[in-house]
Amino acid sequence: MPRFAANLTFLFAELPFGERCAAAAAAGFGAVEILYPYDTAARDTRRALLANGLELVLINAPPPNYTGGTPGFAALPGGEDRFRYDIRRVLRYATELKAGLIHVMAGQSDAANAIDTLVANLQWAADAAPEQSFTIEPLNPTDKPGYALADFDLAAEVLARVDRANVGLQFDSYHAQMIHGDALAVWQRHSSRISHVQIGDAPGRGAPGSGQIDFPALFAAIDASGYDGWVSAEYTPATRRSADSLGWLRATMP
Ligand SMILES: O=C(O)C(=O)[C@@H](O)CO
Ligand SMILES: [Mg+2]
Numbered sequence: 349m350p351r352f353a354a355n356l357t358f359l360f361a362e363l364p365f366g367e368r369c370a371a372a373a374a375a376g377f378g379a380v381e382i383l384y385p386y387d388t389a390a391r392d393t394r395r396a397l398l399a400n401g402l403e404l405v406l407i408n409a410p411p412p413n414y415t416g417g418t419p420g421f422a423a424l425p426g427g428e429d430r431f432r433y434d435i436r437r438v439l440r441y442a443t444e445l446k447a448g449l450i451h452v453m454a455g456q457s458d459a460a461n462a463i464d465t466l467v468a469n470l471q472w473a474a475d476a477a478p479e480q481s482f483t484i485e486p487l488n489p490t491d492k493p494g495y496a497l498a499d500f501d502l503a504a505e506v507l508a509r510v511d512r513a514n515v516g517l518q519f520d521s522y523h524a525q526m527i528h529g530d531a532l533a534v535w536q537r538h539s540s541r542i543s544h545v546q547i548g549d550a551p552g553r554g555a556p557g558s559g560q561i562d563f564p565a566l567f568a569a570i571d572a573s574g575y576d577g578w579v580s581a582e583y584t585p586a587t588r589r590s591a592d593s594l595g596w597l598r599a600t601m602p
Pocket of ligand 2: 485520546582
């Protein structure tokens with residue numbers, strides 16, 4: 349069975365941030381991801397992780413843009429300076445938090461050279477921090493209209509062009525199902541380049557079992573592929589308490 353992590357931006361969001369690590373550990377998770385850890389001093393987050401015996405799997409780049417605007421700059425021609433500034437800042441957090449992965453968000457762009465820009469920026473980040481692993485994640489156009497990376501096959505082409513061992517594909521079952529209509533088929537097509545997994549059902553982005561995805565088949569395929577990273581629960585619980593949405597986890601664990 350996969351090793352499951354909790355995404356603390358989605359799960360346990362009913363609790364103050366400082367209490368989420370303890371709640372995840374109490375629910376049986378061994379690792380967490382925090383999409384935007386930038387509002388809390390890194391040493392406080394690190395302390396909470398250590399106190400609860402949790403590994404930090406992943407954070408997102410860039411920090412949120414509080415004035416609104418594009419989610420990320422990696423695919424924005426002309427945004428290279430901002431991209432590099434953000435990556436340097438995220439690297440400081442990742443180092444202090446010992447975050448295994450940084451998800452680099454592409455941003456919204458329909459420029460003809462958006463993908464060329466994405467490739468060049470990812471190469472820059474990969475070379476600037478060769479010890480750090482990065483991911484890219486296709487996001488579905490219903491939730492993120494205009495996002496420059498909205499297709500897993502395109503993401504595979506981008507990774508082939510980037511050609512760096514420390515940049516991989518982030519497979520999110522919710523986005524895979526929304527974009528391509530068959531998350532399992534996407535897994536089978538791209539498992540060799542996947543370095544991180546997130547799960548949520550589709551449509552609706554609820555807990556596994558709430559939608560169309562065959563999670564027992566997906567978990568079996570993940571195991572059969574030899575993937576040994578974390579599988580992070582990234583869904584919106586339908587229950588008031590996130591802990592009450594974990595029936596799928598109890599059913600999955602032996
Ligand atoms: O929305 C998702 O799915 C994510 O994993 C986020 O990192 C993107 O905001
Ligand atoms: Mg995701």
